[in-house]
Amino acid sequence: MKVILKNVNILNPEQKLKETKTNILLSDGKIVKIGELTAEDTKGEKKEFDLTGKYVVPGFFDMHVHLREPGREDEETVITGCQSAANGGFTGLACMPNTEPAIDSAEVVSLIKKQAKDQLTDVFIIGAATVGRKGEIISPMAELKESGVVGFSDDGVAIKTAAILRRVMEYSGMYNLPIIEHCEDETLAGGAMNEGLNSTKLGLPPIPSVAEDLIVSRDILMAEYTHSKIHIAHISTKKSVEMVRQAKKSGIKISAEVTPHHFTLTDDFIKTYDTNYKMNPPLRTKSDVDEVISGLRDGTIDCIASDHAPHSAEEKEVEFEFAPNGIIGLETQIGVALTELYHKKILSLEQVIEKMAINPRKILNIPVPKIQPGELANLTILDLDEVWTVDFDSFKSKSQNSPFNKRLLTGRASGVINKNQMYFEGEFFNI
Amino acid sequence: MPLSNRHLLGLQGVPKEDIQLILETTKTFREVLERPIKKVPTLQGKTVVNLFFENSTRTRISFELAEKRLSADAINFAASSSSVSKGETFKDTIRNIEAMKVDMVVARHSAAGTPRFLTQICDASIINAGDGIHEHPTQALLDMYSIKEKLGKIEGLKVCIVGDIAHSRVALSNIYGLITMGAKVSVCGPSTMIPRFIHDLGVDVIYDIDEAIQENDVLNVLRIQLERKAREYFPSIREYATFFGITEERLEKNGKDILIMHPGPINRGVELSNAVADGLNQIILQQVTNGVAVRMAVLYLLGTMN
Numbered sequence: 001m002k003v004i005l006k007n008v009n010i011l012n013p014e015q016k017l018k019e020t021k022t023n024i025l026l027s028d029g030k031i032v033k034i035g036e037l038t039a040e041d042t043k044g045e046k047k048e049f050d051l052t053g054k055y056v057v058p059g060f061f062d063m064h065v066h067l068r069e070p071g072r073e074d075e076e077t078v079i080t081g082c083q084s085a086a087n088g089g090f091t092g093l094a095c096m097p098n099t100e101p102a103i104d105s106a107e108v109v110s111l112i113k114k115q116a117k118d119q120l121t122d123v124f125i126i127g128a129a130t131v132g133r134k135g136e137i138i139s140p141m142a143e144l145k146e147s148g149v150v151g152f153s154d155d156g157v158a159i160k161t162a163a164i165l166r167r168v169m170e171y172s173g174m175y176n177l178p179i180i181e182h183c184e185d186e187t188l189a190g191g192a193m194n195e196g197l198n199s200t201k202l203g204l205p206p207i208p209s210v211a212e213d214l215i216v217s218r219d220i221l222m223a224e225y226t227h228s229k230i231h232i233a234h235i236s237t238k239k240s241v242e243m244v245r246q247a248k249k250s251g252i253k254i255s256a257e258v259t260p261h262h263f264t265l266t267d268d269f270i271k272t273y274d275t276n277y278k279m280n281p282p283l284r285t286k287s288d289v290d291e292v293i294s295g296l297r298d299g300t301i302d303c304i305a306s307d308h309a310p311h312s313a314e315e316k317e318v319e320f321e322f323a324p325n326g327i328i329g330l331e332t333q334i335g336v337a338l339t340e341l342y343h344k345k346i347l348s349l350e351q352v353i354e355k356m357a358i359n360p361r362k363i364l365n366i367p368v369p370k371i372q373p374g375e376l377a378n379l380t381i382l383d384l385d386e387v388w389t390v391d392f393d394s395f396k397s398k399s400q401n402s403p404f405n406k407r408l409l410t411g412r413a414s415g416v417i418n419k420n421q422m423y424f425e426g427e428f429f430n431i
Numbered sequence: 432m433p434l435s436n437r438h439l440l441g442l443q444g445v446p447k448e449d450i451q452l453i454l455e456t457t458k459t460f461r462e463v464l465e466r467p468i469k470k471v472p473t474l475q476g477k478t479v480v481n482l483f484f485e486n487s488t489r490t491r492i493s494f495e496l497a498e499k500r501l502s503a504d505a506i507n508f509a510a511s512s513s514s515v516s517k518g519e520t521f522k523d524t525i526r527n528i529e530a531m532k533v534d535m536v537v538a539r540h541s542a543a544g545t546p547r548f549l550t551q552i553c554d555a556s557i558i559n560a561g562d563g564i565h566e567h568p569t570q571a572l573l574d575m576y577s578i579k580e581k582l583g584k585i586e587g588l589k590v591c592i593v594g595d596i597a598h599s600r601v602a603l604s605n606i607y608g609l610i611t612m613g614a615k616v617s618v619c620g621p622s623t624m625i626p627r628f629i630h631d632l633g634v635d636v637i638y639d640i641d642e643a644i645q646e647n648d649v650l651n652v653l654r655i656q657l658e659r660k661a662r663e664y665f666p667s668i669r670e671y672a673t674f675f676g677i678t679e680e681r682l683e684k685n686g687k688d689i690l691i692m693h694p695g696p697i698n699r700g701v702e703l704s705n706a707v708a709d710g711l712n713q714i715i716l717q718q719v720t721n722g723v724a725v726r727m728a729v730l731y732l733l734g735t736m737n
Contacts, residue, residue, distance in 0.1 A: 192543075195627060195628075197632070200626040200628050200629060200632070201443065201632070202543055202544065203562065203563050203564045203565025203603060204543050204544070205564070272547065273544030273547055314520055317552075318520065318548075319542035319545050320542065320544045321541075321542040321563065322542060
């Protein structure tokens with residue numbers, strides 16, 4: 001079947017491609033032609049979309065997602081996670097290994113791949129860095145790589161000791177795969193919110209920012225020593241951003257991501273003990289948010305990722321200290337980024353695309369989709385100016401734990417195209 | 432004039448007029464406690480549940496007595512004897528209790544913010560009887576009442592809270608209440624037990640106990656919770672007692688008539704020496720009596736609001 005995207009703007013900074021008010025012809029999921037279309041071009045079975053004012057860009061990619069399968073299928077499955085990604089404007093994602101069992105064997109990898117096979121969303125897999133994420137024995141990294149894993153992490157916790165970290169980095173270095181690190185010193189961890197005046201006022205056990213900074217500094221030094229690639233997940237403190245900036249200047253192979261909540265919200269939001277503001281790393285202070293934003297602006301922070309962490313309502317509707325960490329983000333992320341970064345003129349649209357489509361794939365050695373004839377269509381369609389109110393009842397995710405519910409946003413994804421499928425304004429269809 | 436809020440979750444943000452009203456009402460009930468028949472019919476027909484998810488003897492007894500003196504129907508719920516251990520969620524437990532038509536809930540819980548959470552999932556009036564390391568408002572109210580009873584005022588007094596400030600709900604409630612009432616508040620203890628950002632609450636930090644004695648009119652000495660994590664925060668009980676314990680020698684050396692308070696239970700020989708714990712400066716047992724009267728006042732004011 002043919003698909004005609006009419007009157008679109010096209011933007012792909014990776015190809016230095018920028019076109020306005022043009023047309024894209026797809027046939028059987030492939031890009032056939034860009035430009036004026038003839039009667040011959042549009043003959044036969046087809047679907048036409050007038051996308052006046054909208055942008056067609058390389059499919060967005062979220063490199064930090066918890067799909068919860070296997071183990072907590074009541075909170076999310078590979079399939080609902082993929083649908084949530086499509087609804088949020090993503091054609092690809094990388095899922096984290098803190099499942100039950102952890103993704104530390106080829107069997108678990110193949111289970112996830114099987115579930116994801118027919119989905120529009122490309123699912124890439126991050127393997128556990130150590131067996132069972134326990135920080136004791138290196139995971140079978142070669143086997144995992146063979147089965148298609150694109151990086152390693154013990155996400156949820158940092159790799160336990162410097163000695164294990166060294167071995168993990170050396171071993172993964174053979175395959176040039178990145179280590180993705182959740183940076184938190186476990187001896188300083190265990191609190192419920194950022195340490196500050198707010199934690200004192202609320203009487204909640206504090207997590208000091210130095211718990212993150214210590215592991216970021218350890219990992220930078222170890223990456224330098226072992227010449228390995230390190231990726232800092234969900235960076236959240238001022239000091240950590242400064243250290244990553246410095247490390248990049250010294251030529252260390254380091255990259256970093258930030259979540260939409262860490263560049264938007266502060267610990268002031270916890271006043272009512274709403275557990276939708278409980279996550280790890282915790283929401284920090286205004287000065288941390290300001291530094292994170294400078295990091296996004298100057299390129300210290302390479303990408304934006306959601307840390308999509310579904311939790312059931314029963315688990316979240318409890319005493320703040322007892323609630324699990326994490327919020328969902330796949331379906332609000334593009335709206336929050338466009339509202340807070342693009343419309344506030346912190347990032348250009350090109351930079352948003354780099355941070356949400358191009359850089360995450362480069363970090364994980366995944367080819368970046370091209371928008372040119374002959375290529376498979378892997379596209380996100382953006383409406384930069386649509387004003388909408390977040391409503392978690394419209395989410396495709398199985399869970400609803402979002403602090404952005406009811407928030408007014410400007411800009412969203414109208415649809416996505418990938419793997420011979422299209423999702424547009426709430427509907428999936430084969431193309 | 433009624434209170435401005437139908438719950439008592441803490442003293443943060445509670446206006447001066449409300450605290451004054453509670454303290455004035457306490458005075459009335461304090462007189463009731465001196466009568467031969469100590470019971471009034473004020474809350475007849477009202478049901479109060481004492482919901483204790485954490486062990487407590489004196490606070491629970493004090494509330495229960497206050498409820499009975501006001502003729503309310505008091506029911507005790509302790510987590511250990513409940514379905515919580517059978518896997519029921521907290522929310523379901525609360526909904527079940529509420530379905531039995533209760534008017535007020537007195538809640539003690541190890542997690543901060545639980546009383547506020549209760550206001551979101553049930554309609555009863557909520558009184559915080561201590562939530563984690565957050566607040567314990569009735570303790571601070573009884574402390575303030577006791578100061579006023581003894582010294583005639585609160586405004587302009589210098590009050591120092593001594594001990595493990597970081598893990599104390601009594602400290603935070605006292606800080607909020609005393610500052611609202613116009614006292615000058617400081618804290619004194621080992622630096623590992625002082626929250627890093629406490630100064631931003633308008634509180635001075637003192638590390639020298641002699642200076643704390645010299646500078647203040649009142650010392651509110653907190654219990655070092657030996658059974659809790661507190662032990663990780665100082666080298667030894669001996670060192671704590673030597674450098675932060677209040678002894679008669681210290682009081683004499685500083686030649687100062689100072690009011691000594693303690694929320695109990697006391698670790699004799701640790702935060703207070705035997706002589707000081709039984710001495711002329713302390714009002715520890717008056718605090719306990721006043722506690723019943725303060726809780727009667729709070730129950731009465733909240734229970735008769737609608």
